[in-house]
Amino acid sequence: MITTPILALEGVSRRYAQGVTALQEVTLQIAPGVSVALRGPSGCGKSTLLHMLCGLDRPSAGRALFNGTQPASAGAWARIRAARIGFVFQAFHLLPMLNAMENVQIPMLGIERNARSRRRRAETLLERVGLAARACHRPGQLSGGECQRVAIARSLANKPDVILADEPTGNLDSQTSAAILGLLADIHKSDGVTLVMATHDATISSFAQRTIHMLDGRLLVLPSAEAVISCTC
Amino acid sequence: MHLLTLSLRNLARRRTRSLLTAAGVAVAIGGLIGLIGTVRGLERGWIAKLARRDSDVLVVRKGTVEILSATLDERIAPEIARIAGVAEVSGELLDLIDLDNGEMIILAGWPASSRFWNTLRIKSGRLPTAASGQEVIIGQSTAAALAKKPGMPIMLGGSEFRISGIFAQRDVLADWGVIMPLAAMQVLLEKQGRVTVFNLRLEQSGQSFVSRVIENLRDKFPTLTFTETSEVGDNNSVLRVLRSTAWVVSLIALAIAVVVIINTLMMSVVERTPEIGVLRAVGWRSSTIFALVATEGMILTAIGTVLGIGLGLATLHWVLTMSPLRGMLEAGLSVRIIGEVFAAALLLGSAGSLIPAWHALKLDPIQALRSE
Numbered sequence: 001m002i003t004t005p006i007l008a009l010e011g012v013s014r015r016y017a018q019g020v021t022a023l024q025e026v027t028l029q030i031a032p033g034v035s036v037a038l039r040g041p042s043g044c045g046k047s048t049l050l051h052m053l054c055g056l057d058r059p060s061a062g063r064a065l066f067n068g069t070q071p072a073s074a075g076a077w078a079r080i081r082a083a084r085i086g087f088v089f090q091a092f093h094l095l096p097m098l099n100a101m102e103n104v105q106i107p108m109l110g111i112e113r114n115a116r117s118r119r120r121r122a123e124t125l126l127e128r129v130g131l132a133a134r135a136c137h138r139p140g141q142l143s144g145g146e147c148q149r150v151a152i153a154r155s156l157a158n159k160p161d162v163i164l165a166d167e168p169t170g171n172l173d174s175q176t177s178a179a180i181l182g183l184l185a186d187i188h189k190s191d192g193v194t195l196v197m198a199t200h201d202a203t204i205s206s207f208a209q210r211t212i213h214m215l216d217g218r219l220l221v222l223p224s225a226e227a228v229i230s231c232t233c
Numbered sequence: 234m235h236l237l238t239l240s241l242r243n244l245a246r247r248r249t250r251s252l253l254t255a256a257g258v259a260v261a262i263g264g265l266i267g268l269i270g271t272v273r274g275l276e277r278g279w280i281a282k283l284a285r286r287d288s289d290v291l292v293v294r295k296g297t298v299e300i301l302s303a304t305l306d307e308r309i310a311p312e313i314a315r316i317a318g319v320a321e322v323s324g325e326l327l328d329l330i331d332l333d334n335g336e337m338i339i340l341a342g343w344p345a346s347s348r349f350w351n352t353l354r355i356k357s358g359r360l361p362t363a364a365s366g367q368e369v370i371i372g373q374s375t376a377a378a379l380a381k382k383p384g385m386p387i388m389l390g391g392s393e394f395r396i397s398g399i400f401a402q403r404d405v406l407a408d409w410g411v412i413m414p415l416a417a418m419q420v421l422l423e424k425q426g427r428v429t430v431f432n433l434r435l436e437q438s439g440q441s442f443v444s445r446v447i448e449n450l451r452d453k454f455p456t457l458t459f460t461e462t463s464e465v466g467d468n469n470s471v472l473r474v475l476r477s478t479a480w481v482v483s484l485i486a487l488a489i490a491v492v493v494i495i496n497t498l499m500m501s502v503v504e505r506t507p508e509i510g511v512l513r514a515v516g517w518r519s520s521t522i523f524a525l526v527a528t529e530g531m532i533l534t535a536i537g538t539v540l541g542i543g544l545g546l547a548t549l550h551w552v553l554t555m556s557p558l559r560g561m562l563e564a565g566l567s568v569r570i571i572g573e574v575f576a577a578a579l580l581l582g583s584a585g586s587l588i589p590a591w592h593a594l595k596l597d598p599i600q601a602l603r604s605e
Contacts, residue, residue: 056514057599075518082516093511093602097242102234107515109236118234154515 004068005029006162006194007053012062014048014217022048024217025062032161035188035195037205040214046198049214050164053196054085082111086155086193088184090167092147094139100126100150101135107157125153129183145176152183162194163187169201181207236521240528243501251533254497258537259544261490262578265483266545266566271552272479273570274562276472287352288323288462289443290450292431295458301327304427307415309454313431316453318446320436323347324428326418330411333388336378339410340389342418342428349432353412358383358398363414368397372408387411390421433459487578490537491585498530498589502596509593510601523590530586531579538578542571 007030014023022045030036030053038046051057052064055077063070066084071077081087086107094103104122112118126135129149139147148168155163165184169177185207188195197204205211213220244251292313297303307324314322326342343349345363353360353370361368369389371381376399379387386393389411402408419425435446443461450459502509512522546566553564 051599054514056602078513078516078518080516081514082518085516087514089511089514089602093507093514095239095508095511097246098234098239102238105234106512107517109234109239110518110521111516115235158516 003031005065006032006067007196008065008068009049009052009059010063010065012052012059012064014045014052014057015060022217023052023059026052026217026219027062028212028219030194030196032194033192034210035185035208036197037208037211038196038198038214039200039202039205039211040220041200044214045217046200046214047166048217050166050196050198054081054087054162054164056081082107083158084161086157086160086163088148088151088155088163088165088168090170092139092144092151092171094147094150094154096139099136099138100131100142100146100153103139103150104153104157107154111158121157122153125156126150128156129153143176144172145179148172148176148180149183152180152187156187156191159191160193162196165195165197167199168197169199169204177201177203236525236528240525240532243505243525244529244532247501250497250500254493254533255537255540257493258490258534258578258582259540261483261486262538262541262574263544263548264486265574266542266571267548267552268479268483269570269574270545270549270564270566271562272472272475273565274549274553275475275565277563277565287434288432289435289438290433290447291460291462292433292450292454293429293458293460295456297458301329301429303429304424305429305431305457307426307428309457310428310431313433313450313454316446316450318436318442318449319433321348321434323349323432323434324415325349325430325432326415326422326424326427327429328418328422330390332375332379334379336375336409338372338375340418341410341412342415343412344415347415353400354402356399356401358396361397361412361414363416365395366414366417366420367392367394368417369394369411369413370398370400371396371412372410373399373401374408375411389413392421487581490578491581494530494533494582494585495588497533498526498586499592501529502526502589502593506596506601509596510598510603513596513598514602519594522593526590526593527583527586530582530589534579534582534585538575538582541578542575 007028009026009028012023012026013021015021026049038049040046048057052059055064055066055071055074058074066080071080095106098106101119101122104125105118108118108121112121123132123135126132129152131146131149131153134142134146139150142150148171163184168184169180172180181204184195184197187193195208197208292305293300294303294305305324310322310324313319324344328340329337330340331337350360356373358370361370369387371387376382376396381387381396381399383396383398385396387396394413415428419427435443447459447461450457509522549564549566553562
């Protein structure tokens with residue numbers, strides 16, 4: 001039985017007004033529950049590809065699909081991101097005036113109407129990432145690794161099917177990086193969440209089931225749809 | 234945590250800027266409350282003065298812009314009194330005059346036969362006698378300000394008069410007034426045979442009856458203007474000009490306040506561009522981002538408006554009690570007017586936050602995320 005890919009790009013290109021081409025006719029299908037590392041040097045189009053996968057950016061050509069359908073509008077993509085996709089950034093992007101507990105609740109505003117439920121869920125997530133004791137600390141009072149743990153907890157706020165991580169260890173030392181990658185891998189295994197990590201770090205590949213190499217906006221190893229889907233081991 | 238929490242935290246991040254913005258709104262609203270309150274206070278003071286004497290119709294010369302400078306021939310009074318429905322005509326000479334201490338008061342002259350004398354509540358002394366020609370009765374506020382008692386002299390327009398008594402009235406205009414027999418005031422002002430207005434009391438008070446009598450009077454006396462007492466404020470040209478001026482100045486102040494809000498929120502949105510990108514990335518809908526920025530605008534406006542209402546009321550209190558206008562106006566702001574100002578300010582503040590909120594919506598999330 002062929003499973004419908006949860007994320008797919010069909011002949012996607014992204015050209016900017018300045019004449020720069022970030023992606024060139026990329027076709028990719030990612031099955032539900034797999035973990036994929038997107039590897040390539042800086043500027044090769046990894047972040048752009050992640051943005052295409054979650055509808056943050058729109059293709060100049062081709063189409064992006066979520067769960068086999070093409071969302072009709074930016075609003076439709078926003079609803080998908082809110083409910084089904086979690087995002088982890090290299091620079092954490094936590095809101096500085098909110099503490100860890102409040103930052104984790106950000107994606108839940110507008111999704112979970114009950115404030116007490118939001119709080120309980122945030123407490124559970126912070127406990128899961130090992131930051132229960134730091135719940136009331138603001139980003140400025142946390143280390144880089146702790147900030148990234150909060151960002152991971154935030155990405156899990158609405159129980160997503162997919163986590164997209166853009167250079168999740170890019171701002172961390174090697175020891176902290178390993179801990180963060182271990183945490184992501186653990187979440188992937190225990191929750192069955194699809195994990196796509198963009199990185200230029202070779203060590204990340206060992207945490208993913210599949211590695212896709214990128215250069216100059218193209219996939220160097222073009223996995224067939226079946227190949228990726230078959231990775232749902 | 235709620236959306237409101239996030240809006241409050243955003244404003245608290247730039248506390249000085251937020252407070253200055255609220256202060257700008259407060260000054261605008263305070264100015265509006267002060268100006269409108271002052272004009273309405275003048276209006277109410279004037280109307281109360283007439284209404285509390287049971288006067289139904291005020292008669293002035295046609296084309297009069299400023300009532301106190303107008304004069305009428307007092308010999309018209311008997312002719313007006315002959316019109317059906319008119320129960321009583323009482324001439325009154327009015328003027329503004331400076332006292333020795335620089336206080337400005339209303340000076341009124343009434344005929345000896347006027348029933349207005351009977352409306353005065355004497356606190357001490359007695360009414361002035363027409364025969365003496367040099368006696369006045371003064372309001373208790375004037376007496377208190379000048380430390381005067383019955384029997385003491387008072388200088389009016391360079392002439393010395395003797396205080397026969399002190400009266401207390403509920404309307405401030407009278408309470409801060411000085412009243413003397415009409416003949417004496419005509420001599421003092423060199424306006425022999427002239428009065429400023431006629432106050433008419435009609436036989437009935439029904440609206441249709443009053444309208445009918447006024448119509449009849451207008452036919453018979455085309456050179457005079459007959460105005461119902463309750464409409465004096467609306468029809469007075471000086472008050473109309475003051476009212477219009479107050480509104481124009483207030484609207485300019487409000488417009489400046491809205492620009493200040495727009496500026497503050499725009500700066501805030503631009504500074505928070507990466508954060509807005511994150512909110513888009515985590516799936517916030519456009520409407521939620523819009524609501525976040527608009528809520529910040531409304532909070533700033535609400536704080537500024539509350540402060541402004543306090544400032545405006547304090548200004549009005551000062552105008553009523555300490556300024557040169559003391560005694561000229563009555564507190565004229567109702568809770569309803571304050572509520573309307575609050576609602577209008579919130580509406581304008583919200584409208585002002587639409588532009589920054591729209592700007593936030595239009596941010597490209599990718600550019601926003603990369604802008605840090």
